Amino acid sequence: MIEALLKGLLTGDIKSLSRSISIVENEATGYEELLTQLPNASHTKVVGITGPPGAGKSTLVNALINALLQQGKKVAIIAVDPSSPFNFGALLGDRIRMAQHFNSPHVYIRSLASRGALGGLSTKIIEVTDVVKAAGFDYLFIETVGVGQSEVDIAGIADTSIVVVVPEAGDEIQTMKAGLMEIANIFVVNKSDRPTADQFVKNLRLLAHTKMRDGWETPVIKTVATQEKGIDELIAAITKHQQQNEQQQRKAYLLAEKLYQLIQHRRMKNVSKAALLADVMKHLAAGDVNVYKLAQTYA
Template sequence: MTQQTADIQHLKTLARRISLVENEAVGYEQLLEQLPAGSPTRVIGITGPPGAGKSTLVNTLITTLLAQQKTVAIIAVDPSSPFNFGALLGDRIRMSQHFNNMQVFIRSMANRGALGGLSPKIIEVSDVIKAAGFDYLFIETVGVGQSEVDIAGIADTTVVVLVPEAGDEIQTMKAGLMEVADIFVVNKADRDSADMFVKNLRLLSAERHTRDWQIPVLKTIATRNEGVEELIAAIDKHQQQINGQDRRSILMADKAWQLIQHRRMRNVNKQQLQQQIQQALQEGNFNLYRFINNWQ
């Protein structure tokens, strides 16, 4: 078997395992339970408002990392703006004589879990991908509502992508985005207002300086591949910095919390609840608290 067929086989196996987990098909729990401890994969959440340039940025990150002979996986949790990977990969494969193995794996996933927030499937799928040993796993999510907070519970490093137009709103920037950022990226830095915005954001993030980490504010022009190497350097620096810290157990606790919540609620069906309550009401002397205590 050539290296290339072996790699393709590897990716096919991975795709199959992910489908198994996504569909909760027979054997998926065993698969998850047998995932090895530890993985070299750096998991990076890319979040921010729609249109900020997250997908474009991830595209350029892939190109840059591939050129450095790194392997990259991507989960896109934003089906509204699909990646233009077909063209990218086609070009890469044609362009580079070194590009004879499959270094990229891409998967899109639906946004929402039944409970709102990110689907807990994303946690499981990202763990399956991590077990395959990619150097980087990028997870793109749209930073509206709760999702940016949830992604911070999955990613080792959370990159918040903003655009200069957000300048007026910066004082009222959603607390969620401010709190989860390990790195700020001001994309579309080709726009005039970029410098002022970066300056204000630096002032704001300086207030959030901790003993261990000063949140960097970086400028990028994703469409021109500018600032991307600096972003990778900042990501790598952050990953080194969090190594061996409490962060690992904090992240794990976050994930455990989401997964337990999902599992506990799995058999709870509102319609069914309503039917049961309707019946109980007919029997008379209904008490909601007795009902839920006896419910299973």
């Protein structure tokens, strides 16, 4: 069964892809077999898109899809925990719908729910990402809302991480979450139709310049996603980053990071928060709770 599925997956068959993802998501029969037989090379560019709620990430992804489809590319999108019902069907531009691209094998859209389990989400994203990579897409965009740990996890999975922000008062840029600065390979200032955009972009560029690292100065791209403005510049920036990114060192780092998370997931598999809570309550009731001792019983 898995063999046939893999065959379909490798030819880019959408049904096989959907079924493969479901198997991985549910850890159904054949799950390990499927993952261990995935090819170890892929040309898919994995691009993480993160940023605060409502920054325009989905609109931006939609504009990117339109532009890339016109270049004849195949594009996949994974939306992690979409805060609003994911509705790319409605978002997709008229040009695309007229060309009947929406149901074409050139676009694949899937949302992925976080399970709240310890380390569970990022492991699932890693696995699903690898499944999608086997299906031969040119690009895979992973959209996550940047509140908390998830954007950092995505940085370990994506070849290029885009942080989407919107223009605010100039001062606030100094207080931008340090983590975002660290993970961004490309900044997008979306909603640049706002009057404060130019000053904001200027300040962000200054900040990016002072934080230049490994010969890469994080570019700051202005976009108006709703009008598909700045999209070509963004695609050019992604391409440029991926070219300088070909270094083995970063690849090894990313793979080690992946491996770490997979091992973590595997080791934590039989540990549930509910069981831990029950255990703690038992010891609390007995008046002998010591978390360090308890931890030893799980080692």
